[in-house]
Amino acid sequence: MITILPFGPLQSNMYILSNSNGYIIIDPCVGVDLTTSYLSSFSVEKVKAVIMTHAHFDHLMYVDEWRSALHDDVPFYLSHEDVPLLKDANLNRSQNRGLSQEYVVETLDVCHMDSKLFLDEYYCQVLNTPGHTKGSVCYCFSSKNNTCKPMMFTGDTIFCDSIGRTDLPTGSYMQMRDSIRLIKSLIGDYDIFPGHGESTCLSQQKQTNPFFI
Template sequence: MKVHHLQLGPLRANCYIVETAPGRCVAVDIGGDSRLLLEFLKMKKLRLSKILLTHGHFDHIGGAEEVHQATGAEIYIHELDAHMLSSETHSLASNMSFVKFVPITDWTCVYGDCYINDGECSFRVMSTPGHTRGSVCYICEDVIFSGDTLFCCSVGRTDFPHSSAAALNFSLSKLYSLEGDYKIYPGHNESTTLDYEREANPYMKQFRGKND
């Protein structure tokens, strides 16, 4: 599994392009700058088949509709965040973005602990509410695409409408309890590993001893 990384949209959110088979890929979060992503796919001679959204905030979905229209790639979102895809208000674009909001017109709802298969890869959908009610992590092989649930030495904000610090704490406990180590590809900033976050992240250190 080969993973490419772009930073897209007004907040430079991380977009990950995952090669799932020769000439085939999925994208995790497309925050904007659809033209840049389409040019990248053309340069790498990759066909985009799916767009996996970790949650419904504008800085992670802003370019998804235009890419969907250009490629036909299916869009996946957790059912609890689906209403954000067509709403400038619920996606927070109305008061946080200076870029025109492009609503998403067609998507498929996913639920926690299901799987999305593409090419030779299988993505486990782990429900990780907190930053939003429908936040998810996508787990594929030894990689976790954590969206705005878990960052390097930090976590996503919980002061937005429908965010919950208590729910995020439970989600972090679920991640902490996973067996083994994983590469973490977050929604913002640099990549990290789950073992490092277990030791260094102040929001996860509380679980040491409880889940070991």
């Protein structure tokens, strides 16, 4: 099950991937209390992991709050390439909004997630997709029993019929072009859950996204 919570000044999407075994938080841009009040059945104790597509403030503005609320053994995943952005308000773009946010959370590199089984149901494939930031990644989840369509959480790499900016610090249009080429090469269809805006699917983007054509 996927729950979508758009929030913040840029309406970033926080996702909760869940089943009876617990929750995975994707891009913690919504606070713990608001999440709990919005989802009556939500239990902080059942969060098994927090993962981040990249380290811009609008996608992780509550990451330290989640770290404080969760058990110490709950892992937080982020590409090592984006770790420097956590402690630099210019790089994580919070300074641009007058917030000057720096984050102290300790993270595991996303390489530790690759091929791992989460919630005893979802296998994760990590795609390194630099372009929006140097450490941007996409997370592909597939059910071990094929009970649901494969899912891809793309952060600010892919939007519905568009892509993320490449003119921000550590961004690169050339790398973004290579990342889009990698995603286009994937076999099969995926539901795509981007960092902003509406959801879509890979087959549709191959037909309608001008950056895919």
